[in-house]
Amino acid sequence: MTASTPRPAAGPSRTGSSRTGAAAGPAPVTTLGADEARRIALRAQGLLGAPDRRGGVRGVLRHLGSVQLDTISVLARSHELVPYARLGAVGRPAVEAAYWGSGASFEYWSHAACILPVEEWPLFAFRRRRYRANAHVWGKQVDEATYRSVLDKLRAEGPLTSTELGGAKKTADWWDWSDTKIAVERALGFGDVVCTERRSWKRVYALAEQAIPAELFGTDPTDEECLRTLVAQSGAALGVATRTDLLDYHRLRPEQLDPVLADSGLVPVQVAGWGPDGTPAAAWADPAALATAPRGRHRTTLLSPFDSLIWDRPRTERIFGMLHRLEAYTPRHKRVHGYFAMPLLTGGRLVGRVDPAREGRTLVARQVSLDSPGHLGALADALREAAGWVGCDAVRVEALHDETLRPALEKLLA
Numbered sequence: 001m002t003a004s005t006p007r008p009a010a011g012p013s014r015t016g017s018s019r020t021g022a023a024a025g026p027a028p029v030t031t032l033g034a035d036e037a038r039r040i041a042l043r044a045q046g047l048l049g050a051p052d053r054r055g056g057v058r059g060v061l062r063h064l065g066s067v068q069l070d071t072i073s074v075l076a077r078s079h080e081l082v083p084y085a086r087l088g089a090v091g092r093p094a095v096e097a098a099y100w101g102s103g104a105s106f107e108y109w110s111h112a113a114c115i116l117p118v119e120e121w122p123l124f125a126f127r128r129r130r131y132r133a134n135a136h137v138w139g140k141q142v143d144e145a146t147y148r149s150v151l152d153k154l155r156a157e158g159p160l161t162s163t164e165l166g167g168a169k170k171t172a173d174w175w176d177w178s179d180t181k182i183a184v185e186r187a188l189g190f191g192d193v194v195c196t197e198r199r200s201w202k203r204v205y206a207l208a209e210q211a212i213p214a215e216l217f218g219t220d221p222t223d224e225e226c227l228r229t230l231v232a233q234s235g236a237a238l239g240v241a242t243r244t245d246l247l248d249y250h251r252l253r254p255e256q257l258d259p260v261l262a263d264s265g266l267v268p269v270q271v272a273g274w275g276p277d278g279t280p281a282a283a284w285a286d287p288a289a290l291a292t293a294p295r296g297r298h299r300t301t302l303l304s305p306f307d308s309l310i311w312d313r314p315r316t317e318r319i320f321g322m323l324h325r326l327e328a329y330t331p332r333h334k335r336v337h338g339y340f341a342m343p344l345l346t347g348g349r350l351v352g353r354v355d356p357a358r359e360g361r362t363l364v365a366r367q368v369s370l371d372s373p374g375h376l377g378a379l380a381d382a383l384r385e386a387a388g389w390v391g392c393d394a395v396r397v398e399a400l401h402d403e404t405l406r407p408a409l410e411k412l413l414a
Contacts, residue, residue, distance in 0.1 A: 025282050026268040030290065034273035037240050037283075038319050039294035042348050044239030044286065045309045046086040049296030057083045057090060057098035058105075062117045065233045066110040066250065067099075068306040071201070072328055074340040075356045075363070075390060079115055081304035085345075089389040100197040106212070107195040107203065108188075110250045111311060118196075121212050122219040123233075126226040126256070128191035142182045150183045151192060151207065159206040161199060227252065228260040232286075235266040237308065240285040241315075242274065248312045274318055300378045302342040302354055302386055310343060310350075320350040338367040346378035354383070362394045363387035369401035376405060380412035 032040070042048040045064070052059050060083045061067055070078045080095045099105055105115050108124055116124070150165060166180040177185070184205050187193035194211050197204040209217055221229075234249035235241060241249075246266075247257055266284040274281035303310055305326045310316040317323050324343055327335040338355025345351075352370035356363060363386060370379060383395045395413050400406050 026262070028268045028270040028282065031270045031272065031280065032240060032283075032285075034271065034319075036294070037271045037274070039348060040239040040285070040289050041309070041319055042239075042298070043294040043296070044237055044289055047299045047301075047309060047345065048294055048348060051087050051299075053087060056087070057095050058117075060086050061099070061105060061115060062119070063237070064308055065120065065237050066114045066116055066308065068111055068308070068311060069107065069113045069115060070306050072340060075302070075342070075358070075386060078304040078306040081302075081342075082307055084389060085299065085301045085303055085307060089385060092389070103196065103211070103213070105196065107198075111248070111308070112251075112306075118212065118216065120233075121194075121216045122221050123226045123230050125191070125221055126223040128189065129223070131189035132191075142179050142186060146179045147183045147187065150180060150187060154193065154205060154207050155210075159197065159204045159211070161202045161204055163202065165205070223256075224260060227256050228264050231257060231260055231264040232266065235264065235284055236286045236288065238286075239289040240269060240271060240283050242281060242283045245312060245315050246284065248315070249308075298346065298348045300346040300381050301344075302356070302382050303345055303350075304342065305340065309345075316350075322350040324350075324353075337369060341367070344370075344375070344379060344382055346375060346382070351375045352379060354379070356386070358390060358392060359396075361392050362396055363390065363392040365395065365397045367399045367401075368397055370405070373402070373405055373408075376409055376412060380409060383413065 039048060046052075046060060052063075055062070064082070067079050067082050072078070075081065076084070076092065079099065080092055083090055083095055083098075099115050103118065105118055106121060107113065108116055109127065110116060110124075153165060154160060162178075162181045162184055165184060167178045184193060188195060188203075188205065191208055193205045194208040195203045195205055196211050197206075230250050230252070231246055234246050238245055238249065243257065243261070246252070246261070247254065261284065264284075265287065267287055267290070269283050269285045269290075270280045271283045272280050274283065305311075305324065310320075310324060313324060322343060324341070327337060327341060328339050332339075337353045341353040341355045343350045343353055351372065352368065352375060354365050355367040357366055358364065363383065365383060368379065370376065383397075387393070387395050397406070397409060397413075400409065
């Protein structure tokens, strides 16, 4: 994906505002069945067909346009799990090297806190300008002298963590940031500072003018150009999407999406079964996704709850019929599927969940559920591959939703 503007599509934009985007709009160029739309979405996300191993982790990032970060690390951190799901057991050091300190990516606010290809730096100028106009971060103000001193220190000493800048917090409370931390996060939002590396999960801040390649740093597209290209990129990463799916991918606002949607290069389609009560719904598709039928080998893998295939929960339920929620912040006694339940993908469908943990060299499946005994083989394959990837040589299943399946599963795992 580059910062170039996609070729406009003909026709006016009259998109609706419902969850599925089912209101009146341009006439659809085709009608897709729900299964076809599901396969298109899987291929667009790199989970159907032969994986492009030549591009490696950076290729996955460029293809998806955004990989979400999260502090939780159970099997591995979410940004590691995303390329693993697509490429298989790629070395974990290689994953980190592809993301951090290579100049190939940066961290910014997209769907959430995300790793983005460095080529997308110009495309988030619209968000940097909005943050600058608001002149605050998380409602906290900071004096200009502190702001300038942070920039001066980075200019003089090079990339630094917030601790090296003078300390991240006033107290032990999570959000009780020091004035220096507020200032550098504000500078990050404004684009004066950039994070292109993490050390021990701490952001390393650098002056954007020094860390971003000059040809990208000096590019200043209009808001309309940024948004049009990001909408096209989101559509390509999703394959086929409702208006609300497109809004969610980079967390855009309706007033940002609607004026550029018709000129994004995406084409209007209708998808059977995506509307309320299984009715058809209006959607938008990447023309390249419609050019060839989605065929190829399906990946069998465990998915991070923050994987872009499933991070939008209503879209996940619409496409796969799975109502999935992250329960990490749910009280233990109220959890249904576990702390970090990872959906099991096989045959292009979500067929179960695994709540993983590690004990030494043993991968522990604390809780496992399956839709059908017919998926036991896929479950065993996914558990063995995940165990090997994180350096475990044994798998133990603690709780199985149907204990009658245990002998067969343990035989497969032996």
